[in-house]
Amino acid sequence: MSGPAKENELSRKSKNMTGKIPSQYTNTDFGKKRKAKFHKFNVRSTGTGKLYWSPAIAESCTFSEFLINEASDIKLLDKMTVLPDMVISELQKLINQGARDLNQNWMNAAELVNTAFHISNIRRPNPDQKGAWKQYTELLGYGVNALHKARGPKGSWRASDAVYGEGIDYNPMYQLTEQSATMGGHRFFVKIPGAMDVEIDASDMSEVLRELINKLRRHGAQAEVTHRTQEGAVLTVMKQGEPVEEIIVQDIS
Incomplete structure (x- = not known):
């Protein structure tokens, strides 16, 4: 030097x-x-x-404020990755159908659940997405119960492997009895405070955001994208220059 x-x-x-x-x-x-x-x-x-x-x-x-901001980012990630209730119901339906279809020889509950995610065109979460990961682990338990109910404890399946080493990826040999019509494209959900989650038909995230911003403008409100990741985006809605609420847009595929 x-x-x-x-x-x-x-x-x-x-x-x-x-x-x-x-x-x-x-x-x-x-x-x-x-x-x-x-x-x-x-x-x-x-x-x-x-x-x-x-x-x-x-x-x-300050560093303490940084920790507060980091916690806020984690909560925001949860908002963008936790699946809507209607999607969880959709996955549970597919899991039940797969468990009852005795022509399918599921290796374990993980394979059944992951196939349901694949058929529904839903991205499996990562462990750092705490809320979505909790939903995933609960669905694994749901899969165990569905297989136990449909096939009994002596069926040719296991609850899971030691570390989900087998059956963690979708096996194309198995098909559930009902496939989602959206398979292949992206699925977008909009979370509006005080309203039900709504699935939006769009080609990409930019189209969803553009439509929402234009609709808000027609109702006298302004909106801007304040956060955007692979998992989704946050629209901050403003009236008279002041933020009034946040709209969460999810890309669950």
Whole structure:
């Protein structure tokens, strides 16, 4: 590493971290109203004191506020990934049909449940999606009960493998007796506060958002997309410049 370093304009304007390394620095000059403040720390030679590096860090909140924001993000992920009740009912119907179809030799409950997800064109959740993962594990239990009821404890199936190692992926050899008409495309649901969840027929997420924003404008409200991921999007509805509610759009496929 050579030196001395030349500070760029951003670094020159940033407040010094009083000699502490970033992990030990307590930021008390955090930005107000999400306006970021810049702080820098200096990397110097212990022998000559020459400045080798002076990076600036943008901060808009304290660490405790960061944890609060992180918790809010987790709750938001839950809102976008927890399946609507009507979808859970749809999966339960398919699980029951598959369990009663004695022509299908299910290896275990996991294979039956995962096939139901596949037929319904529904993406299986990840463990970090706590609410959706809880629904999934409950459906696995539902599958065990359905197989036990339809085939008895001595049937050629198991509750699961030790770590769901077998049957975790859809097996094309097995088909449930009723297939979803939506299989192959994407499925979108809209969650509006105080209303039932509604499935929207659209080619992609952008089309769903565009239709919702236009409909809200016709009713005198403004809306903007404030969050968007693979799992869905959040529309913040505003009246007279103030946010009044959030509409959740889910892509469950």
